[in-house]
Amino acid sequence: MDLSTVETPCLVLDRGKLEKNIASINQRMATLGVNLRPHGKTAKNIDILKMALDGQQGGITVSTLKEADYYFSHGITDMVYAVGIAPVKLNRIAGLIKKGASITILLDSIAQAKFVAAKGQEHGLTIPALIEIDCDGHRSGVTLDDPLLVDIGHVLHREKGMALRGVLTHAGGSYQCQTVEAIRAIAETERHTAVACSEVLRQNGLPCPIVSVGSTPTASYAEDLTGITEVRAGVYMFYDLVMAGLGVCKERDIAISVLASVIGHQKRKNWVITDAGWMALSRDRGTASQKVDQGYGTVCNLNGDPLDDLIVSATNQEHGIISDRSGGALAWDSFEIGSMVRVLPNHACATAAMYDRYYVTDGSTEISDVWHRVNGW
Ligand SMILES: Cc1ncc(COP(=O)(O)O)c(C=O)c1O
Incomplete structure (x- = not known):
């Protein structure tokens, strides 16, 4: 089957780029001497996670219990569920542990530690837990200077039904960096904060x-990971325009794109209309705060070659508007009604989440495989 024959919009995955992206992070981690625990939230597909686990110890990260169920059913047992735990998820986690999964949960409060302990006792299980650390003010977690860190540690260690396994932090602030030097600095803050928190716990007998x-930017620029036992990252498998804007990859490394059909011309406005609106591209406007705003994505031809200065400048639910960023006239012959273009996404996780499958290519327009995704919770 050829891309030109599939119904649009759909998601295309370039296998060669995927393999190259995975190999380059794996190489970095090998050089830095740290295990990679690939995050399954971007790909949500076992074939891709198996590739990402090449040369690693075998554990993955998940962002939903649906991913956990799915990856476990495909033979992956060691998982960190890296979203703060809620009580209503614990029966499902207990079920996975009883079936043989080694699933570690994440928390940053005494309240969570208490309900995890109660659920562990109810099921006769020891639920492993990590304490979430806030290294950059990005989201959740306990800061290094907060006595809560040791207090949670003691509860996790003391109470039956759960076990303290360590600390976890995510330098989400790296997505806002303006320079590569700033990413290097935040990578060192991420490392240093996590290691310092682990030392505080150990000094207290825990x-x-x-x-x-882990995050893709910090995994890409960390220069030293002394004291770190594992790095988590997910978006590096595909990369996206936000990562390209940060200097973490080049636009040509982006492995996924949305295939769209040209459905109209607005010649007086210099617009090409496609059938890929925000339902197909997502509403993510992550490049809006970067040096170059890429609209809803940059435009390539059917072969995946970038078309200079063309972006999806606006979207409705099922319509995308392509225009020239510099206001130049469009080459209408290249956009015949019914022809196809490919759009590189701002945020790979958000765009891929709109689809239930990947059309896999080997660089040409020939579809070599169809891989499914496990969306939802
Ligand atoms: C807890 C956690 N770890 C790791 C990652 C992976 O980061 P990235 O998407 O930059 O690869 C994320 C991303 O959201 C995360 O939330």
């Missing part, structure tokens, strides 16, 4: 075998 850090 175990801390896992010291987990």
Whole structure:
């Protein structure tokens, strides 16, 4: 089957780029001497996670229990569920543990520690937990200077039904960096904060075998990971325009694109209309705060070659508007009604979430495989 024959909009995955992206992070981690615990939230597909696990110890990160169920059913047992735990999810987690999964949860409060302990006791299980650390004010977690860190540690260690496994932090602030030097600095803050928290726990007589850090920007620019036992990252498998804007990859490295059909011309406005609106591209406007605002995505031809200065400048639910960023006239012959273009996404996780499958290519327009995604919760 050829891309030109599939119904649009749909999601295309360039296998060669995927393999190259995975190999380059794996190489970095090998050089830095740290295990990679790939995040399954971007790909949500077992074939891709198996590639990402090449040369690693075999554990992954998940962002939903649906991913956990799915990856476990495909033979992956060691998982960190890296979203703060809620009580209503614990029966499902207990079910996975009883079936043989080694699933570690995340928390940053005494309240969570208490309900996890109660659920562990109810099921006769020891639920492993990591304490979430806030290294950059990005989202959740306990800060290094907060006595709560040791207090939670003691509850996790003391109470039956759960076990303290270590600390986890995510330098989400790296997505807002303006320079590569700033990413390097935040990578070191991420490392240093996680290691310092692990030392505080150990000084207080508490175990801390896992010291987990990670984001694609910091994984790409960390220069030293001393004291870190694992790095988590997910978006590096595909990359996206936000990562390209940060200097983490080049636009040509982006492995996924949305295939769209040209459905109209607005010649007086210099617009091409496609069938890929925000339902197909997502509403993510992550490049809006970067040096170059890429609208809803940059435009390539059917072969995936970038068309200079063309972006999806506006979207409705099922309509995309392509225009020239510099206001130049469009080459109408290249956009015949019914022809196809490919759009590179701002945020790979958000765009891919709109689809239930990947049309896999080997660089040409020939579809070599169809891989499914596990969306939802
Ligand atoms: C807890 C956690 N770890 C790791 C990651 C992976 O980061 P990235 O998407 O930059 O690869 C994320 C991303 O949201 C995350 O929330």
